[in-house]
Amino acid sequence: MASRPAIQDIHEAAERIRPWVHRTPVLTSTTLNSMCDADIFFKCENFQKSGAFKIRGAANAIFSLGEKEALKGVATHSSGNHAAALALAAGWRGIKAYVVMPENAPLVKKEAVAGYGAEITLCESTLQGRETALMQVVNRTGASFIHPYNDTRVISGQGTAALELCDSVPDLDGVIAPVGGGGLLSGTAIAVSAVAPETLIFGAEPENADDAYRSLRAGRIIPSENPDTIADGLRTSLGGLTFPIIQKLVHHIMLVSEEDIRRAMRLIWERMKIVVEPSSAVPLGALLAHRQTLPGKKIGIILSGGNVDLSTLSWDMKNRTTQQ
Amino acid sequence: MASRPAIQDIHEAAERIRPWVHRTPVLTSTTLNSMCDADIFFKCENFQKSGAFKIRGAANAIFSLGEKEALKGVATHSSGNHAAALALAAGWRGIKAYVVMPENAPLVKKEAVAGYGAEITLCESTLQGRETALMQVVNRTGASFIHPYNDTRVISGQGTAALELCDSVPDLDGVIAPVGGGGLLSGTAIAVSAVAPETLIFGAEPENADDAYRSLRAGRIIPSENPDTIADGLRTSLGGLTFPIIQKLVHHIMLVSEEDIRRAMRLIWERMKIVVEPSSAVPLGALLAHRQTLPGKKIGIILSGGNVDLSTLSWDMKNRTTQQ
Incomplete structure (x- = not known):
């Protein structure tokens, strides 16, 4: 499935996954608008099934499989949202999901993937491992490998979030999506450039994992090493399928410091009262830092997910004073 | 304003505050439904203006004032959501809000109230102080004192949340609201008993601040001492106006342990991806602990607010493994 997806693929994906995924709400915040001097429309994929946009691509890939192919199941290597999404969608279709995870993956991640019914194979924590x-899993089972982003069906599924956003808010000046492996950003770019050709498309990337920025400047893929x-969802690097799409359709990659990511994440929790994961906060971080360079004011942001391990947060709030 | 409010007061409050407050969404969660063996409908007042239901009562009180009375402003003593709500609503009407706060109130609270434009008077951290x-403030300014809960206008405003909930989900078996001073619960009880007389009304209260439970058993108000x-929003005790309403209309007060409150709060953050304050989690904590005693399955819960001081949470999530 190495052909470049087109807008028709995204429309077909939208039809295919409609019975399974949420049409997530688009939220706004007066406070954040005034802080950014913009009208921001947040597409809330943190409320999506499995807690992230990843279910769109996973469901599209799984429901695209032929009956015979599907019976052998699907496989992937991932310790994050793609693995959980693939496991969930495989369950919907009644087929097996095989997930290869590094042996040092956090217990909470293993439990989430196992909780959706996937069969987990632990491996060494290296790319080669x-x-x-x-x-080995694919050879043994005959399962179809569903890559987390370098897959036409996955990219087409991810593009359906932006399709809904442009349908809900038709005349955006710009759309910003976070970029890791580039599945979400390339799907977003294909969707937005087709249905809203006047809208500019931006990627937002951590300064500390700036492979998309560097790759676009160099004109070839330069992966990040141990970013x-x-x-954490944006530590991966662009793939051979996502890179040329982004190169062709994305206006600019905005780099965001760790401090701005943390600040944006806290603002979203505090002001919008919603839980998002750090990767989701990168576009708002970009907007807070770069707003003066943005043309126009009506900006769509894709909040990619809300899967945070709350066990790492301290919950001791006992020492607050009495209130009413 | 010591007369007991009636359903007509709540309908009038709903009309009065409609231009100013949100009709908040009602959310559901498949996971929480299956954990509780119930269909739960969460009325999300954490998304309300000022971050809590308190703006309903405050706005109703302020827009009920006559022109001459209003010009002198409003006053209250509070370090929490009521103070912020009163300050915000006073700004809408273009009048002054005077807020008395204990000198040891957290800086973040003082800043929130000051940020809405209120004039703060610091005092000793005792009831007498x-x-x-x-x-002194009222004598000096002539401002109208708006009590946080022992006030007909405030109770009527708070009842509008349940009115909307019953309108959105007409055939609930039960409604659960948290109980502190009783403003929300008494307003909820008046609204629900009038528009959905078959629906049972429950209060949910921390075991460690169980004055409503004890007061109902004793047939007289027995305040909690330093609970x-x-x-933190539920540390106050019932008042002379809220107690008899609750005594007459509320089916049962459910007590909830600190552990169950924390567990419910974390579940709401993790599963629903929304930020709620601890007081909001008390009804779900009750449902998780007492579900076998509840008649029927269709339960409305009022999530009272989302104002958590995130500076008390640790934000170090750096040590998570790479994901996709």
Whole structure:
């Protein structure tokens, strides 16, 4: 499935996954608007099934499989939202999901993926360890490998979030999506450039994982090596399928400091009263830092997910004074 | 304003405050439904203006004032959501709000109230200190005292949340609201008993601040003394106006342990991806602990607010493994 997806693929994906995923709400915040001097429309994929936009691509891939192919199940290597989404969607179709995870993955992640019914294979925590383990699983089971982002069906599914956003808010000046492997951003770019050709498309990327920024400047993929960012969903690098789409359709990649990511995440929790994961806060961080360079004021932001491990947060709020 | 409010007062309050407050959404969660073996409908007052239901009562009180009375402003003693709400609503009407706060109130609270434009008077952190300071402010300014809960206009305003909930979900078996001073619960009870007389009305209260439970058993108000609970909005005790309403209309007060409050709060953040304050989690905590004793399955819960001081939470999530 290496052909480049087109808008028709995204429309078909939208039809295919409609019975399974939420049409997530678009929220606004007066306070954040005034802080950014813009009208911001947040597409809330944190409320999506499985807690992230990833279910769109996973469901589209799984429901695109032929009957015979599907019976053998699906496989992937991932320790995050794609694995959980693939496991959930496989359950909907009644087929098996095989997930290769590094042995040092957090227990909460293993439990989430296992909770959706996937069969987990642990492997060494190296790229080679993952790929070897995945190949063994695929050879043994005949399962279809569903790559987290470098897959036409996955990209087409991810593009359906922006399709809904443009339908809800038709005349946006710009759309900002976070960029890691580029599945969400490339799907967003195909969707927005087709249905709202006047709207500019931006990627937002952590300074500490700036492979998309550097790759676009260099004109070839330059992966990040062991990037260190709180935005854990964005540590991966562009793939051979996502890179050329982004190169062609995305106006600019905005870089965001760790401090601005944390600040934006806290603002979203505090002001909008919604839980988002760090990766989701990167576009708002970009807007807070770069708003003066943005043309126009009506900006769509894709809040990619809300899967935060709350066990890492301290919950001691006992020492607050009495209130009414 | 010591007369007992009736359903007509709540309908009038709803009309009066409609231009100013949100009709908040009602959310559901498949996971929480299956954990509780019930269909739960969460009325999300955490998304309300000022971050809590308190703006309903405050706005109703302020827009009920005659022109001459209003010009002198409003006053209250509070360090929490009522103070912020009163300040915000006073700004809408273009009048002054005077707020008496204990000198040891957290800076974040003082800033929130000041941010809405109120004039703050600091006082000693005792009931007597507050009351003396309030009396001095009222004598000096002629401002109208708006009690946080023992006020017909305030109770009527708070009842509008349940009115909307019953309108959105007409055939609830039960409604659960948290109970502190009883403004929300008594307003809820008047609204629900009038528009959905078959629906049972429950209060949910921390075990560690169980004055409503004890007062109903004793048949007279028995205040809590220095209650120690994470649900900081529920540390106050019933008042002379709220007690008889609750006595007459509320089916049962459910007590909830601190552990169950924390567990319910975390579940709401994790599963629903929304930020609620500890007081908001008390009804779900009750449902998780007492579900076997509840008649029927279709339960409305009022999530009272989302004002949590996130500076008390640790934000170090750097040490998570790479994901996709």
